[in-house]
Amino acid sequence: MIDIEDFDQLQGYLRKTGRIGSQEAVSIRLLGGGVSNKTVLVIRSTGESWVIKQALTKLRVQSDWFSDPARIHVEANGLRYLPQVTPEGSTTPLVFEDTAENLLAMEAVPEPHHNWKQQLLSGELSREFFGQFAELLGSIHRESFRLRHELAPLFADKRYFKTLRLEPYYEYTATVVPQAAPFLEELVAWTLSRTDTLVHGDFSPKNVLLHRNRLVLLDHEVLHFGDPAFDVGFSLTHFLAKALHLPQKRSQFVEAALHYWKLYNDEVRGTPWAAQLAFRAAQHTLASLLARVCGRSPLEYLRREERALQQKIVVEMIIEKNCPTVDQVITGFSARTAEAELGAASRP
Numbered sequence: 375m376i377d378i379e380d381f382d383q384l385q386g387y388l389r390k391t392g393r394i395g396s397q398e399a400v401s402i403r404l405l406g407g408g409v410s411n412k413t414v415l416v417i418r419s420t421g422e423s424w425v426i427k428q429a430l431t432k433l434r435v436q437s438d439w440f441s442d443p444a445r446i447h448v449e450a451n452g453l454r455y456l457p458q459v460t461p462e463g464s465t466t467p468l469v470f471e472d473t474a475e476n477l478l479a480m481e482a483v484p485e486p487h488h489n490w491k492q493q494l495l496s497g498e499l500s501r502e503f504f505g506q507f508a509e510l511l512g513s514i515h516r517e518s519f520r521l522r523h524e525l526a527p528l529f530a531d532k533r534y535f536k537t538l539r540l541e542p543y544y545e546y547t548a549t550v551v552p553q554a555a556p557f558l559e560e561l562v563a564w565t566l567s568r569t570d571t572l573v574h575g576d577f578s579p580k581n582v583l584l585h586r587n588r589l590v591l592l593d594h595e596v597l598h599f600g601d602p603a604f605d606v607g608f609s610l611t612h613f614l615a616k617a618l619h620l621p622q623k624r625s626q627f628v629e630a631a632l633h634y635w636k637l638y639n640d641e642v643r644g645t646p647w648a649a650q651l652a653f654r655a656a657q658h659t660l661a662s663l664l665a666r667v668c669g670r671s672p673l674e675y676l677r678r679e680e681r682a683l684q685q686k687i688v689v690e691m692i693i694e695k696n697c698p699t700v701d702q703v704i705t706g707f708s709a710r711t712a713e714a715e716l717g718a719a720s721r722p
């Protein structure tokens with residue numbers, strides 16, 4: 375097995391396998407940010423740039439967390455098939471896949487580009503990008519449902535979604551927060567029982583690059599046919615956690631989250647699973663908000679007291695069992711956050 379983070383080895387491998395010329399020198403740079411893959415940028419003498427990803431067996435997080443590196447094949451299939459179900463230019467073309475080495479190469483998104491998560495954390499919110507994000511998710515869900523006879527067999531395997539999402543996020547959280555365990559366990563059982571359409575599984579601003587004012591989606595290793603409401607809850611969590619983290623931008627994040635949810639609904643209206651999706655999306659939002667402060671992969675930008683506050687609010691909302699809508703989860707979470715801050719400020 376080669377190690378792509380060893381640049382001499384990688385260049386030798388690319389030459390030996392005929393991916394580049396036998397004498398060609400490439401410039402190689404490590405790309406950070408991810409936890410489940412080695413990712414490097416390769417700039418060829420032709421001017422072409424590739425990103426090479428190799429799946430890790432043990433993820434780069436504090437707790438022990440393992441997943442079969444053969445999952446890189448799911449990501450390669452994502453790069454092959456997502457263009458059929460997404461607006462043009464919203465994914466990167468696959469260059470090659472090597473299943474023996476658990477790696478793939480895709481075209482690099484050209485410079486200049488920006489990571490959307492970094493932009494959001496710096497307090498810069500553009501309504502346009504939230505709209506594109508909603509269209510992108512709605513398009514994946516709606517169009518994959520339309521093409522389900524072709525796509526469902528290719529993305530039937532839920533193994534990586536289980537080891538990278540359900541176990542470390544929901545199931546682990548159920549062991550840490552027993553009050554939420556029945557809620558989370560029921561949601562896991564429901565999620566596993568669904569095969570409605572293609573679910574991205576990592577639909578987060580962190581996996582979005584902005585290039586020429588268009589969103590490019592990355593990181594497709596947990597794609598599977600399952601419950602589309604998961605992607606809604608997973609993505610909304612990122613907006614709401616930032617609403618908590620950045621009080622001055624809170625109302626903008628709340629407004630953007632409501633806009634995102636509304637536009638997403640416009641995209642999937644008329645599909646047979648759209649009606650029940652709203653109820654489950656609200657549940658996944660609560661579950662994911664909790665999992666991102668109590669699970670194996672907590673949001674790194676939240677301070678300790680912010681994590682504690684998010685946990686407290688979400689556990690309260692789960693225990694109340696009043697089946698809120700997605701809109702109510704969004705506005706309720708932010709209102710409770712503001713109340714808690716007011717309470718803390720008025721204490722002597």
Ligand SMILES: Nc1ncnc2c1ncn2[C@@H]1O[C@H](COP(=O)(O)OP(=O)(O)O)[C@@H](O)[C@H]1O
Nearest residue numbers: 405407408409410411425466481482483592593
């Ligand atoms: N095609 C690409 N073009 C440019 N940068 C990329 C590309 N793919 C990945 N990256 C960079 O590498 C980082 C990690 O890649 P990602 O696919 O998200 O890996 P992981 O699964 O480890 O999270 C991304 O956040 C991005 O900055």
Ligand SMILES: [Mg+2]
Nearest residue numbers: 408580581593
């Ligand atoms: Mg990533």
